Amino acid sequence: MNISIIIIAKNEESVIEDCINSAQLISDDIILADTGSKDQTTAIAEACGAKVIQISWMGFGASRNEAVKFAKYDWVLALDADERITENLKESLLAIKLDNPNKLYGFQRVSFIANKQIRFGDWGRDKVFRLYNKKVAEWNLAKVHEEVVGTQLKKEVIKGVLLHFTMDSMATYWRKTELYARLSAEKYFADKKRATFIKRYLSPVFSFIQTYIIRLGFLDGKEGLVIAWYSAAYVWMKYKGLAEKYKQEAVKK
Numbered sequence: 001m002n003i004s005i006i007i008i009a010k011n012e013e014s015v016i017e018d019c020i021n022s023a024q025l026i027s028d029d030i031i032l033a034d035t036g037s038k039d040q041t042t043a044i045a046e047a048c049g050a051k052v053i054q055i056s057w058m059g060f061g062a063s064r065n066e067a068v069k070f071a072k073y074d075w076v077l078a079l080d081a082d083e084r085i086t087e088n089l090k091e092s093l094l095a096i097k098l099d100n101p102n103k104l105y106g107f108q109r110v111s112f113i114a115n116k117q118i119r120f121g122d123w124g125r126d127k128v129f130r131l132y133n134k135k136v137a138e139w140n141l142a143k144v145h146e147e148v149v150g151t152q153l154k155k156e157v158i159k160g161v162l163l164h165f166t167m168d169s170m171a172t173y174w175r176k177t178e179l180y181a182r183l184s185a186e187k188y189f190a191d192k193k194r195a196t197f198i199k200r201y202l203s204p205v206f207s208f209i210q211t212y213i214i215r216l217g218f219l220d221g222k223e224g225l226v227i228a229w230y231s232a233a234y235v236w237m238k239y240k241g242l243a244e245k246y247k248q249e250a251v252k253k
Helices: 016-023 041-047 060-068 087-095 170-190 197-214 217-252
Strands: 003-009 029-034 051-054 075-080 083-085 103-113 127-133 137-139 148-150 154-167
Touching: 003 016, 003 060, 016 029, 016 041, 016 075, 016 083, 029 041, 029 060, 041 051, 060 137, 075 083, 083 087, 087 103, 087 154, 103 217, 127 148, 127 154, 154 170, 170 217, 197 217
Parallel strands: 003 029, 003 075, 029 051, 103 154
Antiparallel strands: 075 127, 083 154, 103 127, 137 148
């Protein structure tokens, strides 16, 4: 297929080989954009046949756009190093005609924590839109929760599943939660959003109730409880961080 695959990575030696091997199911043009690995990530990627480039970390959206500059084909699929293309997703991707550049293709993503599949809560509803034509679309510049944007894009969900081995432990999950909360606070501050009382103190509670009860996260056992708790903590930390940024700005004035 005439699809390039871009992967942003840093210190992903434990997962990058499986990611690249799955990418090779649909592409002969795999770009590994490394943002400063200190382990064997780049060596493994090159041994697997990926094209390795070095870029500075600019946030998720901007870093993906930089990697796309090295793509051979107009159609680009973005993967994370901890994701895997499955056989059924491969079949769906191979069946696309790619004759409409304004299409943005998405698919279901199934996530795991320490090899346990999460079936409910927010994660159980997860869909990602990752296949697009670089001539008419690009990633927005959000530091976190980035999205593909463009004029007159039409989303289409295809069959198949992308596997996401998101965290190997709860400790890793917590570190990622803290990072995303900080990046989200920075994004909200740049967008001039406010940390209102409702956002700071009621939104975390609603997040927990929605994830754990309304979306049946409790059916995932202890992992479901942790996910709901961390989701609430994420909301709390990002608005706390946002409020602190406004306080720092006021002191400077």
